[in-house]
Amino acid sequence: MAEKLRSFVEVQEDSHFPLQNLPYGVFSTAEEPRARCGTRIGDFVLDLAALEEASLLATRYFDRPGLNAFMAAGQAVWTATRQRLQHLLSAETPDLRDDTALLARALVPVDRVTMHLPAQIGDYTDFYSSRYHAENVGHMVRGAANALMPNWRHLPVAYHGRASSLVVSGTPIRRPLGQMQPGDAGAPVFGPSQALDFELELGFLVGPGNELGDPIPVSQAYRHIFGFVLVNDWSARDIQRWEYRPLGPFLGKNFATTLSPWVVTLDALEPFICNGPVQDPEPLSYLRSKNHWTYDIQLEIRLRSAAMDTPATVSRTNFRHLYWNVCQQLAHHTVNGCNLRPGDLLASGTISGPVPDSYGSLLELAWGGSRPIALPDGSQRVYLEDGDTVILTGWCQGNGYRVGFGEARGAVQAARPITETMGEMR
Numbered sequence: 019m020a021e022k023l024r025s026f027v028e029v030q031e032d033s034h035f036p037l038q039n040l041p042y043g044v045f046s047t048a049e050e051p052r053a054r055c056g057t058r059i060g061d062f063v064l065d066l067a068a069l070e071e072a073s074l075l076a077t078r079y080f081d082r083p084g085l086n087a088f089m090a091a092g093q094a095v096w097t098a099t100r101q102r103l104q105h106l107l108s109a110e111t112p113d114l115r116d117d118t119a120l121l122a123r124a125l126v127p128v129d130r131v132t133m134h135l136p137a138q139i140g141d142y143t144d145f146y147s148s149r150y151h152a153e154n155v156g157h158m159v160r161g162a163a164n165a166l167m168p169n170w171r172h173l174p175v176a177y178h179g180r181a182s183s184l185v186v187s188g189t190p191i192r193r194p195l196g197q198m199q200p201g202d203a204g205a206p207v208f209g210p211s212q213a214l215d216f217e218l219e220l221g222f223l224v225g226p227g228n229e230l231g232d233p234i235p236v237s238q239a240y241r242h243i244f245g246f247v248l249v250n251d252w253s254a255r256d257i258q259r260w261e262y263r264p265l266g267p268f269l270g271k272n273f274a275t276t277l278s279p280w281v282v283t284l285d286a287l288e289p290f291i292c293n294g295p296v297q298d299p300e301p302l303s304y305l306r307s308k309n310h311w312t313y314d315i316q317l318e319i320r321l322r323s324a325a326m327d328t329p330a331t332v333s334r335t336n337f338r339h340l341y342w343n344v345c346q347q348l349a350h351h352t353v354n355g356c357n358l359r360p361g362d363l364l365a366s367g368t369i370s371g372p373v374p375d376s377y378g379s380l381l382e383l384a385w386g387g388s389r390p391i392a393l394p395d396g397s398q399r400v401y402l403e404d405g406d407t408v409i410l411t412g413w414c415q416g417n418g419y420r421v422g423f424g425e426a427r428g429a430v431q432a433a434r435p436i437t438e439t440m441g442e443m444r
């Protein structure tokens with residue numbers, strides 16, 4: 019039935035944003051620089067604050083620079099709002115379709131908007147939920163026999179990331195300076211990272227969340243997931259390698275993390291639910307649910323050097339490869355009483371598939387530098403070079419339509435000169 023939905027706004031068949039999607043984001047325009055919430059239909063952004071003002075929406079969530087209040091409102095409000103928007107944008111509904119004055123204000127061509135982060139994101143947690151990724155990295159670090167740490171199949175491993183350096187798609191990424199140990203021996207040096215990498219991830223933004231001390235059971239976790247964005251967890255492997263023992267990632271990770279601007283809701287993803295991988299051994303009871311489900315989301319990594327006109331696809335994978343699902347991640351995160359707040363970001367960890375052209379990082383695609391990948395401009399990559407643009411994209415394929423995420427894009431800029439970082443200490 020879903021494929022019959024049609025809007026009065028024209029939507030191409032390969033568009034990520036048909037009436038079946040209706041993701042939420044935050045935007046501004048040159049004419050109206052006040053950031054407010056909108057949804058996306060085809061090549062247009064629909065201004066939801068304008069719809070509230072015109073009383074076509076009865077809500078009061080969208081005239082704000084973040085979706086946090088809407089995220090806090092919960093699933094019943096999300097679903098009712100989505101149904102109302104599908105109705106208003108339907109080809110059969112005249113209310114918005116025939117109101118030319120309102121349409122001129124509220125329906126903005128996408129090339130005239132500036133997108134912002136979709137919420138005030140208070141906390142960011144990064145999981146490590148792809149078994150293929152964990153095995154690949156473990157293989158390179160500890161050898162094939164000890165690829166997975168003993169805890170890995172018993173709990174969704176994660177660390178607390180840094181929320182202040184989350185940036186929206188399109189923000190340039192400055193190559194970080196840092197301390198590293200070339201050749202993994204001898205004295206450390208300071209300078210620009212020589213091993214700048216991307217990580218293909220999908221993250222979800224938390225809905226109502228929980229009070230401190232009050233865990234969210236795995237069976238209720240989906241009620242606390244507002245929706246998903248693409249995440250590029252940029253990583254400086256050389257800085258990371260030298261600093262990470264014993265407390266884990268720090269400056270090798272927290273210089274920038276790119277998010278796609280449109281949050282795709284669970285209602286939009288519902289038709290693409292599929293079985294997750296078999297979990298062996300069976301998880302402890304607080305991580306166990308009747309169905310181990312996930313989503314069938316096709317994912318691609320594209321790379322364009324400064325010399326290339328069009329990006330080349332360097333990896334194709336799928337969200338369904340993740341071993342731990344989002345409900346298990348959320349239940350595990352809160353089982354000790356840790357509180358999650360509306361707009362918090364929980365990212366999946368690098369999503370690698372089972373075969374080499376489905377890996378989610380250059381570390382794996384070029385296998386620690388031993389198998390450089392070739393680009394169409396004749397150059398090779400072990401890690402990213404200045405001027406490289408990385409584009410993550412993803413979508414669910416329906417019957418005659420796509421529910422997509424758009425893209426998370428970032429171009430690598432040269433590091434700051436080291437002298438700029440020196441100064442008198444007094």
Ligand code: CA
Nearest residue numbers: 217251367368
């Ligand atoms: Ca990561």
